[in-house]
Amino acid sequence: MYTAILVLTAMAVAIGLLLAVASQYLKSPPDETAEAIEQVLPGTNCGQCGLPGCSVGARAAADGEIPVDFCPPGGRAVAEEIARITGRPMAPASDDGIRRVARVTREDLCTGCLKCIKACPTDAVIGAPKQIHGVLPEACSGCEACIEVCATGAIEMVPEPITLANWRWPRPMEENDRAA
Amino acid sequence: MSEYLLLLIGAALVNNVVLTQFLGLCPFMGVSNRLDTALGMGLATTFVLTLAAAAGWLIEHTLLVPLDLEFLRILSFILVIAGTVQFTEMAVARMSPSLHQVLGVFLPLITTNCAVLGVALLNLQQGHTFTQSLVFGVGTALGFTLVLVIFAGIRERLATAAVPAAFEGAPIGFVVAGLLSLAFMGLTGLPEGG
Numbered sequence A: 001m002y003t004a005i006l007v008l009t010a011m012a013v014a015i016g017l018l019l020a021v022a023s024q025y026l027k028s029p030p031d032e033t034a035e036a037i038e039q040v041l042p043g044t045n046c047g048q049c050g051l052p053g054c055s056v057g058a059r060a061a062a063d064g065e066i067p068v069d070f071c072p073p074g075g076r077a078v079a080e081e082i083a084r085i086t087g088r089p090m091a092p093a094s095d096d097g098i099r100r101v102a103r104v105t106r107e108d109l110c111t112g113c114l115k116c117i118k119a120c121p122t123d124a125v126i127g128a129p130k131q132i133h134g135v136l137p138e139a140c141s142g143c144e145a146c147i148e149v150c151a152t153g154a155i156e157m158v159p160e161p162i163t164l165a166n167w168r169w170p171r172p173m174e175e176n177d178r179a180a
Numbered sequence B: 001m002s003e004y005l006l007l008l009i010g011a012a013l014v015n016n017v018v019l020t021q022f023l024g025l026c027p028f029m030g031v032s033n034r035l036d037t038a039l040g041m042g043l044a045t046t047f048v049l050t051l052a053a054a055a056g057w058l059i060e061h062t063l064l065v066p067l068d069l070e071f072l073r074i075l076s077f078i079l080v081i082a083g084t085v086q087f088t089e090m091a092v093a094r095m096s097p098s099l100h101q102v103l104g105v106f107l108p109l110i111t112t113n114c115a116v117l118g119v120a121l122l123n124l125q126q127g128h129t130f131t132q133s134l135v136f137g138v139g140t141a142l143g144f145t146l147v148l149v150i151f152a153g154i155r156e157r158l159a160t161a162a163v164p165a166a167f168e169g170a171p172i173g174f175v176v177a178g179l180l181s182l183a184f185m186g187l188t189g190l191p192e193g194g
Helices: A002-026 A034-038 A054-062 A076-087 A115-119 A145-149 A171-180 B002-014 B025-030 B035-064 B069-095 B097-108 B108-111 B115-123 B129-159 B170-189
Strands: A100-104 A155-159
Touching: A002 B035, A002 B069, A034 A054, A034 A076, A034 B035, A054 A076, A115 A145, A115 B002, B002 B129, B002 B170, B025 B097, B025 B108, B025 B129, B025 B170, B035 B069, B035 B097, B035 B108, B035 B115, B035 B129, B069 B097, B069 B108, B069 B115, B097 B108, B115 B129, B129 B170
Parallel strands: none
Antiparallel strands: A100 A155
16 A cells, blocks of 8 residues: 555656656746736726736737727826837827817707717716716827717817926927927 | 657657547647647647656556556656646756747646546557657657647638638637647558557
């Protein structure tokens, strides 16, 4: 009986050791970008982006398969972080360097159909059924998804309004341009 | 040489592990939805099966028989197979992460693929030598891969075929598997290996 126990234990230990050595050599190189993105994601695996979890989303974003503002609960803060990590722009940059955000400029045209609310990846559109919607500029990522779905053309891209939260000193080149 | 060739063909076609002996049906039905996945699964199983056949023979003849421990055969074989599968999973994850993703749970499930244990046990039952065990393992694995790929090809076409609603999905799969099995039974007339 002792031989049986000994032989089986020895085999198990030998296989375990071999596997441990093999795992050292076969360890897949960690995807640093994906890991960094996963760090800034909420990590609740809510599935609102349509992917089965935050780590899957992080990998897809790192590979460039989905836009940086794919995470609705994360909103613009997370989108900005991901844009910084991946080096991909959050929205098409305009010529004058001012970010464009969506705004319901033609409120008389808004029917309150909720289409834009469903399309918004960062939950920047507020409103209720049959009520005029509004866009929170500080949450808008500038992806223009709401403009594509708006049936009446009530939403337009406008330069982001300057507030205390996003005002910054102009860069020297911008001063030059303005003087010229 | 011709003896080994006969053994190889016998194991791959005449005594096909899936369609004649009905071993390893779990991955046969589970991973045969797409051709490339089926091929990946077949290759992974080939690797495990060959290693397990060789390791099983070695363990039986160097450890279990000299020490009079034949009753540990199944337990120790499962141990070796589990270790090999773990190694295969690491290798697949390293070499092809996408394949690893697609195969998912079916990769670790090779452990419980009865074809793997079946081959290791059949080798001993039929008194194969070490080389014969290896050839038998490779032949069986090739047969498994072949059938898996054939079945995946058929199922890919079935996916677009006009199948009656009651037969869609698994039922038509089982019907096709049965027909395929009948076809392979027709190979019984080939000279048997060994």
